[in-house]
Amino acid sequence: MSEVLFLAHRIPFPPDRGDKIRSCHVLRHIAGLAPVHVACFADDEGDMAHEPDLAAVAASHCLVRRSRSLKIAALEALASGKPVSLTAFADKRISAYVAKVLATRPISAIYVFSGQMAQYVPTDFAGRVVMDFVDVDSAKFESYAGQARFPLAHLYAREARLLSRFESDVARRVNASLLVTPEEAALFRQRLLPGADPAVLALGNGIDTGFFDPEGMPLAPELEGQGPHITFTGQMDYPPNIAAVELFAQAVMPQIRAVFPQARFNVVGRAPTLAVRALEGVHGTRVTGAVIDVRPWLAGADMVVAPLTIARGVQNKVLEAMAMARPVLATPEAATGIPARDGQELVVANGAEALAKAALSLLHDKVRAGTIGQSARSFVVEKCGWAGVLAPLAGLLGLAGPEGSRAAA
Structure with missing residues (x-):
């Protein structure tokens, strides 16, 4: 054999x-x-x-x-x-x-x-x-x-x-x-x-859509109270991830907080560098470090973002969030290789101004955000096993x- x-x-x-x-x-x-x-x-x-x-x-x-x-x-x-x-x-x-x-x-x-x-x-x-x-x-x-x-x-x-x-x-x-x-x-x-x-x-x-399934998934206790909650997940000593959260925390969150003063940006992932830890408290940013299970953090997110400016290949973090029926806001780099439709199964925007505008649009229209999230899950269940x-x-x-x-x- x-x-x-x-x-x-x-x-x-x-x-x-x-x-x-x-x-x-x-x-x-x-x-x-x-x-x-x-x-x-x-x-x-x-x-x-x-x-x-x-x-x-x-x-x-x-x-x-x-x-x-x-x-x-x-x-x-x-x-x-x-x-x-x-x-x-x-x-x-x-x-x-x-x-x-x-x-x-x-x-x-x-x-x-x-x-x-x-x-x-x-x-x-x-x-x-x-x-x-x-x-x-x-x-x-x-x-x-x-x-x-x-x-x-x-x-x-x-x-x-x-x-x-x-x-x-x-x-x-x-x-x-x-x-x-x-x-x-x-x-x-x-x-x-x-x-x-x-x-x-x-x-x-x-993507394992049986594991990443929002049905019956409890929310992370830390997400109770203030919000809306915007979440990023990933290995936080990886340079493209570091650059992505710095961009969002420093350039996008101030625009979001001007409209939603209690908005929180949750950076969820292990091995955060000193540069990432320094973002704690900056414009509503929370750095969690390693978590036992990322799914409760995704389940409790009003939106998941992937604002990468350098990205190679398919971003698992995007597929995971889509499988959890979350509306995902991604840059063109982060959306590469995922044949989902912009505005229907995910939202694509490029640059701090466009990211902020798209994020505010989703936060204002919860019905549209929910529809995109459900369409995202249907997409990965059908095409990404x-x-x-x-x-x-x-x-x-x-x-x-x-x-x-x-x-x-």
């Missing part, structure tokens, strides 16, 4: 952030098709505590606690001429595990989640390789470089340049390169170096499909 090697830059458990949500569902889907062996990293002891969850899915696994600091990785990368992203995830224990699994198990396919892990795929591997880039990391670092100052701007530009070459090289060697949206796939093709003509496909993100989204994986990996016949490669 064919088996699969699954490589991920972060343990897929718990699925409580964007990359883990995708990798967790992909891993579980592949495990339903064939035995799967997993090599991945843990960021901290919290990640390590979820090793039993990994063991319950994987036929075998190697979980390595990543200890190399970003500063050390950057110095090593500068000395070696490699991207920092690769150096930070280089580990002999992962290499040894990969070599052992390939030598002792009937591995017919390798699924690589995130570009950092492509360095572990042997150049002489004869089976199929599917590279899930998710989004275009080199383009992300280009965006960072355009907004940063020296010396960070220089380091980001270097990372973008080196990663772009690496992405092209990897795309040439694998059977399929996956990106999370058609727009991201098109951008990836445009950035490939001359001579590269690989298979580049879009494989979207889904994980089973349908991940159905192409059997064919891409050359594994037997649900009917028992071997899927076409």
Whole structure:
């Protein structure tokens, strides 16, 4: 029986952030098709505590606690001429595990989640390789470089340049390169170096609409009283999320509070940086830090916002809020890859003035806001289930499909 090697830059458990949500569902889907062996990293002891969850899915696994600091990785990368992203995830224990699994198990396919892990795929591997880039990391670092100052701007530009070459090289060697949206796939093709003509496909993100269901969901107690409540959810040490909440708290909330003096902006997510914590109390902003369950915060929101100016791929935070039947106000960047209709299943606005105007319109018209929220849930239930989204994986990996016949490669 064919088996699969699954490589991920972060343990897929718990699925409580964007990359883990995708990798967790992909891993579980592949495990339903064939035995799967997993090599991945843990960021901290919290990640390590979820090793039993990994063991319950994987036929075998190697979980390595990543200890190399970003500063050390950057110095090593500068000395070696490699991207920092690769150096930070280089580990002999992962290499040894990969070599052992390939030598002792009937591995017919390798699924690589995130570009950092492509360095572990042997150049002489004869089976199929599917590279899930998710989004275009080199383009992300280009965006960072355009907004940063020296010396960070220089380091980001270097990372973008080196990663772009690496992405092209990897795309040439694998059977399929996956990106999370058609727009991201098109951008990836445009950035490939001359001579590269690989298979580049879009494989979207889904949503667990059974878990994210507003029916019977209690509201977060903190949302009782003052309002209306406007909520942002996300990992709060991620630079695009930081920039998004700073924009909304500092430039949009004053306009909203001029009309709704008791309006609150709830920033919900773990690992808030000092810059995010400094927003506490600014124009009605509340910074929660990590919460046990994000759903009560979504259920109690009058509106959920995603004011990102840098965004790669499908924003899980948007799909989650839509599944919870909340009206979502998003920038064009945050709405990319979600084929919902502006004004019907979500609202799109660009810039502080437009965001404030759209937010006030929704807050004034609760009937319209409720209709958009219900339409949003109907949209994700119909079109964004994980089973349908991940159905192409059997064919891409050359594994037997649900009917028992071997899927076409």
